[in-house]
Amino acid sequence: MITVENLTKTFPSQGGPVTALAGVTLDVRAGTVCGVVGPSGAGKSTLARCVALLERPDSGSIRVDGTDLVGLDGSRLRAARRQIGVVPQGDSLLRQRTAAGNVALPLESAGMPAPQRRSRVAELLDLVGLTDKAGNYPDQLSGGQRQRVAVARALAANPSVLLADEPTSALDPETTGSVLTVLDRARAELGVTVLVVTHDMAVVRRICDDVAVLEHGRVVEHGRVLDLVSDANSRTAATLLPEVDQSAGVAGNHDRVADVVLVGFAAVGALLPEAASRFDVQLALLGGGLTRLGETPVARFRVGLTGERADSALEWISDTGAVVVRTPKGPQGVAA
């Protein structure tokens, strides 16, 4: 479990000091995957580097399993670092070592004897599905394979926490999947708590339980992904849900236009037709679609309703647990 409290960090620069973190408070629940998203320069990497103990914050605390890690030095700092597995941003493998040699590095740092090291390395390469590439050098691996080796290396010393900064930024969508699968396995099979910095919403969609949005060094939104998508005011929701053309239906002659968000319904397709027939309204799908957040199917549709009992129909949909946001006029459409 990672608890970050009131973390601040300022960098000196020519144009005066730059505040990268302006009091970040964040709680990552044990055994979950938390995504950190936000615009460029928001402080995501700085936060990750502080938690990785590569950067010293100016103030605040970082606790992993209850121990404050800020301000440690020497051998205690090195011991604390071993508790935290890190997949650094960019290419971070030793090019003069094989995949297996790279995974062995943290074990050497920890002083593990060679025979044990070999079996542990084999275990980890198996976990990331690269047993057959053990003897390959990084230049003989694809980008996705290199990142998986980096993940295996980060997990080698049995850390309770795994940090990854943009682990998929250089990868195509297909390869991204293989890296995300590995991060997900780390959580599921090893019970590791994962903090992943990303600008790719697909990462959040696929593996994150929680998400924190960073802006100008502050957390502006934080919570469970599935809770946030049901929150009409959440900006995470806006980017995670299937896109709806904001002008769709606004100019049409429907009595009511609304966005309906359905989380975890087995038969999302059945709900809307049922509402139409129950309340004798005409219901037109104007946009939106289905997606998946982890294992959970999630849908957002824009619907246009025509009929006297259009309001009742929307209320009924809302009562079944869906989130209904009416769009009375104008393209903003957030008013309830």
Add this chain to the structure above:
Amino acid sequence: MRAATPWSEVFELLSVGTGETLYMVGVSTLIATLLGIPLGVLLHLSAPSGLRPNVVLHKILGTVVDLGRAMPFLVLLVALTSVTRLLVRTSIGPTAAIVPLAVGAVPFVGRLVQNVLREVHVSVVEAAVTTGASTLRIVRSVLLRESAPALINAIGVTTIALLGYSAMAGVIGGGGLGDVAVRIGYQRFDDRVLWSTVVLLAVLTTVIQLLFDLAARLVDRRRHAST
């Protein structure tokens, strides 16, 4: 103009000269490497962006290295005479020449090593830092190992530079091929000796370069490097 030295004598002169040259260059390269690599490592580690930033140490080492490199070799050769005599109990001959050669090459190697280490990508080093590795282990297993091929190339460059300087050392009684070329080839107008040494030095340079290229390739694991 006198008659050219007979080939048998030229042979004798050149083999003795080559032996002395290789001795001077070999030993001074070895010393310069043994001292220059730690110097380069310290320069790299103490830099503001290094693993152990230390402004004072970095400034001192940097200044010493710059002064050492700015010093013309001939001046160093003369200036170090008393030190040389103290260390090897003579101020002429190949052994005496090793002292100024090594002293001149240490800062040179230090800078080369520093530049080579800088090429190791930051995220590679940081990855090692996050494993809890000590600085010593990072230097050994990451910095030096990752740049081993480039380090070998740098030592090769140094060896060839020292080959050139060793010829200069010959001028003040250092011996070696430079001594043969100047004392016999040039001062006695013996073109046969002069050009033989020139060809021999060229061959030596080429062979040394080839050997270091081979060694660099042997330690480089990136056989199928894409870049």
